Amino acid sequence: MSYPAPLEALIDAFxxxxxxxxxxxxxxxxxxxxxxxxxxLPQVVRDALERTLRCRVCGNVGASDPCxxxxxxxxxxxxxxxxxxPRDVEAVxxxxxxxxxYFVLMGALNPATGGDERSxxxxxxxxxxxxxxxxxxxxxxxxxAEGEATATLVLRALEKSGAKVRVTRLARGLPAGSALEYLxxxxxxxxxxxxxxxRTRPQSG
Amino acid sequence: MSYPAPLEALIDAFxxxxxxxxxxxxxxxxxxxxxxxxxxLPQVVRDALERTLRCRVCGNVGASDPCxxxxxxxxxxxxxxxxxxPRDVEAVxxxxxxxxxYFVLMGALNPATGGDERSxxxxxxxxxxxxxxxxxxxxxxxxxAEGEATATLVLRALEKSGAKVRVTRLARGLPAGSALEYLxxxxxxxxxxxxxxxRTRPQSG
Numbered sequence: 251m252s253y254p255a256p257l258e259a260l261i262d263a264f265x266x267x268x269x270x271x272x273x274x275x276x277x278x279x280x281x282x283x284x285x286x287x288x289x290x291l292p293q294v295v296r297d298a299l300e301r302t303l304r305c306r307v308c309g310n311v312g313a314s315d316p317c318x319x320x321x322x323x324x325x326x327x328x329x330x331x332x333x334x335x336p337r338d339v340e341a342v343x344x345x346x347x348x349x350x351x352y353f354v355l356m357g358a359l360n361p362a363t364g365g366d367e368r369s370x371x372x373x374x375x376x377x378x379x380x381x382x383x384x385x386x387x388x389x390x391x392x393x394x395a396e397g398e399a400t401a402t403l404v405l406r407a408l409e410k411s412g413a414k415v416r417v418t419r420l421a422r423g424l425p426a427g428s429a430l431e432y433l434x435x436x437x438x439x440x441x442x443x444x445x446x447x448x449r450t451r452p453q454s455g
Numbered sequence: 456m457s458y459p460a461p462l463e464a465l466i467d468a469f470x471x472x473x474x475x476x477x478x479x480x481x482x483x484x485x486x487x488x489x490x491x492x493x494x495x496l497p498q499v500v501r502d503a504l505e506r507t508l509r510c511r512v513c514g515n516v517g518a519s520d521p522c523x524x525x526x527x528x529x530x531x532x533x534x535x536x537x538x539x540x541p542r543d544v545e546a547v548x549x550x551x552x553x554x555x556x557y558f559v560l561m562g563a564l565n566p567a568t569g570g571d572e573r574s575x576x577x578x579x580x581x582x583x584x585x586x587x588x589x590x591x592x593x594x595x596x597x598x599x600a601e602g603e604a605t606a607t608l609v610l611r612a613l614e615k616s617g618a619k620v621r622v623t624r625l626a627r628g629l630p631a632g633s634a635l636e637y638l639x640x641x642x643x644x645x646x647x648x649x650x651x652x653x654r655t656r657p658q659s660g
Contacts, residue, residue: 333635334635335636337636338635338636340636341635341636341637341638341643342635342643344640345638345639345640345643345644346640347640347643347644347646347647348647385656386656388647388650389653390635390646391635392629392633392634392635393628393629393630393631393632393633393635394631394632394633394634405653405654408654409654414656414657414658415654415656416652416654416655416656417652417653417654418650418651418652418653419650419651419653420628420629420643420646420647420649420650420651421626421627421628421629421645421646421647421648421649421650421651422626422628422629422630422631422646423598423625423626423627423628423629423630423645423649424597424598424625424626424627424628424630425598425627425628425629425630425633425638425642425645426598426599426627426639426641426642426644426645427598427599427639427641427642428597428598428599428630429597429599430538430539430543430546430547430595430596430597430598431540431542431543431545431546432546433546433630434550434631434632435549435550435551435552436631436632437630437631437632438546438547438550438552438625439550439552439631440626440628440630440631441552441595441625441626441627442552442553442593442625442626443626444625444626444628444649444651445593445623445624445625445626446623446624446625446626446649447621447622447623448594448610448622448623448624449610449613449614449620449621449622450621451590451591451619451620451621452619453619
């Protein structure tokens with residue numbers, strides 16, 4: 251079975267997106283053919299590519315450069331949270347748990363393939379750390395294998411740079427609001443290994 | 456609408472279980488009426504009540520007293536993990552992350568109502584801790600409001616008893632294998648508050 255070449259090209263274009271398989275790409279393409287608003291799609295794509303800026307400071311995408319967060323003088327510029335993706339910035343901002351700056355790596359290393367660390371946005375962070383612009387770098391990569399590998403890479407790069415900076419990572423353990431009985435091995439292992447001292451053993455006598 | 460009294464009584468009996476509403480209780484009752492194996496239910500219930508033992512040491516339910524885990528000499532009797540429910544013991548055992556003993560509270564405090572701490576199985580733990588039988592008590596209650604309130608109660612009781620014991624709690628934070636962008640505020644807050652030092656700030660010069 252073969253579609254007209256332009257339709258095949260559209261299916262191929264959709265299929266290149268992460269998480270989109272051949273079947274989904276076909277469905278998207280057929281939907282585009284019959285959706286009246288699909289006429290606007292070329293312009294929408296063009297606008298997104300041309301009018302979305304990358305912040306020169308943190309690497310995040312936004313409508314301005316520097317972005318709104320890097321330009322906000324009320325935020326603590328000496329504490330930087332390093333995340334993988336722009337969506338992570340959104341999640342942490344929604345939660346309101348960080349009052350410092352962000353740095354967006356725009357990806358993560360794949361520990362199986364070794365990954366391509368050159369594709370990560372990393373240099374600006376290391377340079378600013380080496381210049382002493384930060385008191386603390388918080389590693390906020392995902393709690394999975396890619397995130398671990400990426401955090402290790404960032405830590406090593408910071409050490410190699412000779413930056414005089416404190417490096418921390420977000421706590422791993424039991425997710426608030428959950429129940430022990432439903433949690434899998436990796437979570438329980440983190441929770442056990444990272445357990446927190448509430449009371450040290452009092453000395454006898 | 457009213458059912459025959461014996462059927463009403465069965466519906467009521469089912470409805471008393473946690474998580475079972477009136478509609479579910481009705482469905483269960485009607486199912487019992489037509490399921491041939493329902494004849495065995497009275498005996499099954501009786502056996503469960505009569506032949507399931509509570510372990511005198513940890514409070515867990517099992518087929519023997521002391522239970523299999525408390526009777527296992529290969530487990531470290533000086534480190535005890537305190538959990539709310541028997542299901543929590545199962546979950547931690549499945550994960551294989553604890554080689555000590557357990558202590559099962561058989562419930563948790565409700566922080567809204569103050570809760571009834573007398574309903575908790577707690578005395579054995581405090582007595583054994585006061586006698587110096589433990590090096591470490593690990594609080595492994597659920598990471599929710601009930602679990603917090605319960606952990607606080609256990610910690611206070613241990614302190615009040617004068618037990619010379621180290622008390623820890625399981626780590627809270629990002630659940631292994633998840634992605635930052637999907638986690639809610641409470642989890643991100645725990646992760647930020649409990650963040651772990653990877654590298655202290657080197658001194659200048």
